[in-house]
Every structure is written in C-alpha cells, then in structure tokens.
C-alpha cells in the first residue's frame with residue numbers, strides 16, 4: 001500500500017494496520033482545523049464514515065486520526081505515524097499537515113479518491129508505517145494557459161485538487177494572451193466584453209487549414225477568482241496570476257485599441273483597420289504601445305489584480321514581445337529618444353522595470369519569463385526560465401530568484417510519444433521517463449546560485465487542447481513524474497530508479513482512474529483521445545538545450 005507518489009524521504013513499514021470504522025474520530029489540533037475540515041470532507045465522501053470530531057489526538061481507541069503541529073519540523077515537513085494508537089500526522093505548519101493528509105489518502109487506496117462510497121461494507125485500513133517527509137523545493141508549480149482555450153471555473157477547481165493530490169503548491173494562472181482575456185477588470189469592462197471571446201479558432205497547429213467555426217470564450221468574474229484563490233489557499237496552494245505585457249496583448253488591444261501602436265497597426269498583419277481577438281496561434285506582432293496611457297491603464301489592471309490575489313509574486317509575462325512595430329512606429333521611436341534609451345530591447349526593459357518598481361512599492365514582487373533579462377532586469381525581480389536553463393543560470397548568478405521550467409523538459413504541450421496517433425503532436429517527444437529524469441538545478445551551478453532556484457514548474461499551453469480531457473491527456477501521467485521531481489530529493493538523472501517509479505505508477509493510475517483523470521494510457525491514446533487529420537507540428541531528434 002505504500003506505493004506513494006511523490007516518493008517520501010523516509011518510510012519505515014511495520015506489520016498491522018489501523019482500521020477506520022464508524023467509531024473512528026478525527027482530531028485536528030490548533031492551527032490544523034482547516035486541514036481537518038478538508039480531510040473529514042473527502043474521507044466522509046469516499047468512505048461514508050462519519051469521522052466525528054475527536055477531542056485530543058489519543059482519544060481514538062487506536063482507530064482514529066490525529067492532526068497537529070509538531071515541534072522541530074520544517075514549514076512543509078510532516079511526520080505520519082500509523083501504529084497501535086491510531087494515525088497521527090504532525091507538521092511544521094498547517095501546510096506540512098496537509099501534505100501528510102495527502103499521503104494518508106494515498107495509503108487508504110484508490111477508492112479514497114472517489115466522491116461517494118462504492119462499497120459500503122468494505123474495510124478502510126491504514127497500514128502501520130512511519131513516514132518522514134519534506135519537499136525539496138518551496139516552488140512546485142503548474143502553469144495553466146486558460147487564454148488559448150478557456151477552462152471553466154469548475155475545471156480550475158478540479159486542477160487545484162489534482163495539484164494538491166500531487167503535493168504541488170503554486171498555480172501559475174496564465175490569464176491573458178492574444179487569443180483571450182479571462183479575468184473581469186471592473187474599471188475596464190471591454191477587456192472581457194470584447195477581449196474574452198473570438199469568433200472562430202484555428203484547429204491544430206497554426207499551419208493547419210482547419211477551423212473550429214464557432215465562437216469560443218469565457219472569463220472569470222472577480223468572485224470566481226476570489227473563490228479560486230480561497231479554494232487554492234485551503235489546499236495550501238498559492239495562485240500566481242499572469243497578466244502578459246508588453247507582448248501577447250492582442251486581446252487587450254482589440255478591446256481598447258489605444259493600447260496598441262495605432263500609427264502602425266494597419267501596416268502589420270491584421271489586414272484591416274481594427275484588431276480582433278486573435279483566432280490563430282503563434283506570436284502576434286501587435287504589442288502594447290510604450291505610452292504613459294498604457295502604463296496608467298495597466299496600473300489600473302494590476303490594482304484590481306492585487307486586490308484579488310494575495311500572492312507575493314505577480315507574473316507580468318514579458319515573453320516573445322516582437323519589436324517590429326516599435327521599430328517602425330514613429331511614436332515608439334520618439335518615445336525611445338525621449339526616454340534616452342538605446343533601442344527596442346531597452347524599451348521592453350523600461351516597460352517591465354516600471355512594473356517591477358510599481359509592484360515593489362506595493363509590497364509585491366515581479367516575476368517574468370526569461371526575456372525580462374534582455375536589456376537589464378530590475379532589482380528583486382524573479383525569472384521563469386523557459387527557453388532552457390540559460391536564462392535561469394544567468395539570473396541566479398546575478399542574484400535573482402528563479403523558477404526552472406525549460407521548454408525542452410517540462411512543456412506538457414509537447415507530445416509524449418512518437419506514434420502517429422498522438423493527438424495533434426507538437427514539439428519534441430518528452431516521455432514519462434524523460435520528465436522523471438528532468439533535473440531543475442543544472443549541474444555546475446555554484447551553491448549560492450543554486451540556492452536561488454526556488455523550484456520548478458510544468459507548463460501547459462493549450463493551443464491544441466480544446467477541452468479539459470485534452471488537458472488531462474497532456475498533463476497525465478507526466479505531471480505525476482514532475483511532482484516527484486519537484487518534491488522528492490531524487491539522485492542525479494541517470495541514477496533515478498524509473499523502474500521503481502513505474503511500479504508505484506501502477507497504483508497511481510488507479511488513483512487517477514478514481515479521480516476521473518483522462519490520462520494517456522501507457523499503451524497509447526484511446527480511440528477518442530486521437531485527433532485524426534488535425535495537423536500538429538512534431539519536431540525530430542532530441543530537443544536543443546539552450
């Protein structure tokens with residue numbers, strides 16, 4: 001039963017088991033009441049047992065569950081002891097207790113993940129075991145792109161549950177892009193009235209001739225966001241919102257054309273005078289104009305964003321900002337001169353630097369994709385290293401915090417096998433084993449720079465994932481391997497025991513089944529998971545490591 005994922009630091013198994021019965025109680029000590037509430041809710045649903053409130057950890061006749069803070073444990077560390085006195089989970093904080101509760105759920109078997117009992121007569125047992133465990137990294141992230149394809153709120157809440165089940169704790173919420181603006185901003189209603197939908201959508205890679213000829217859209221109200229943030233907090237997950245500037249902004253420009261480079265916009269690829277929310281994929285040349293008006297507008301956006309998201313880090317994107325419009329726009333060129341800047345890269349750096357200072361004055365910190373290093377990075381800013389390790393290494397050496405999410409390793413939109421039946425195959429083959437052997441800290445990084453690696457993150461870009469089942473297919477089972485990389489102190493990649501991971505995955509697939517996750521089966525896609533005739537863009541060979 002101890003086929004746990006992610007693998008704990010120390011497991012000492014004993015013979016015997018704790019049986020949960022109708023008499024079992026659940027005690028939650030001071031500061032762990034929230035975890036108690038969560039655990040009682042999910043276990044009542046799955047088992048049908050009442051799990052009445054216990055008054056102290058050991059008033060349980062050896063058949064109960066106790067939760068409490070434990071002295072001397074690190075903030076996310078926990079110790080789970082299942083023995084003749086029952087099950088006791090102690091953590092250095094409520095978060096540690098919560099991760100221990102996740103382990104307990106795994107120990108109960110796959111049906112502990114169901115929403116209602118499937119067999120009321122069965123026994124529920126926790127094997128006698130002592131587990132001591134703590135995460136390798138404080139940032140164990142998942143980025144979800146809800147801009148290219150919208151994921152309704154219920155789906156987002158479900159992903160937070162799936163993250164929690166894998167001990168992931170940072171949800172990077174990619175809320176805006178060329179193809180959609182997904183968060184209601186009260187002072188700028190057109191961002192969602194106009195920017196949250198498009199009339200049709202490219203089906204497949206951008207070179208595909210196919211279109212989904214129906215409107216696509218959706219957005220989260222501010223109460224939806226508050227609910228998502230609170231739901232995440234109950235699961236000890238921080239939501240880091242991303243509002244992308246100055247590139248990936250076409251949906252915003254479609255809503256408020258004055259945000260764009262109006263003196264050159266018709267000379268670009270739009271083919272018309274007014275921009276619309278983009279219906280295809282790639283990198284749009286339509287980027288924000290470097291005006292005071294744009295800065296004030298986005299300050300207004302970020303003011304509302306700060307009110308919604310308590311996260312210390314606020315992601316401002318900063319990636320793939322094509323400079324073509326700035327090069328040919330007389331207004332942008334005049335702005336470069338007026339600001340005394342060297343070139344368009346410096347203009348991008350000025351733009352990001354403005355928001356780094358603005359956020360820091362409000363007690364927050366900016367994080368951006370590694371392009372924010374170009375032209376100089378603002379003090380205190382952190383970097384999501386996506387184009388490889390290089391940006392992250394440079395940033396860490398310069399004393400900046402880094403989240404390692406290199407596209408060569410942890411972009412889950414990339415295909416996971418080389419078969420012709422992979423749905424809309426994109427990029428390089430990155431198998432379950434490849435992800436299992438991903439190492440977030442590049443070798444050779446000195447100790448002080450390595451300490452700057454806050455952790456790692458898997459990214460899910462949804463251009464070719466039109467619904468939740470497609471997201472599940474790309475995310476799983478690889479997210480389970482990723483979770484182990486982020487949580488467990490694994491040896492160097494070549495020494496990792498993938499056979500052992502595979503053995504534990506056999507049990508984990510049963511948990512994913514109970515959770516209703518539409519993962520890619522090891523034998524390949526099921527017929528309805530294929531997308532015959534929809535062109536992707538598979539790339540050959542090993543991914544280039546930058």
Ligand code: ACM
Nearest residue numbers: 319320369386407
């Ligand atoms: C990115 O993949 N453009 C961050």
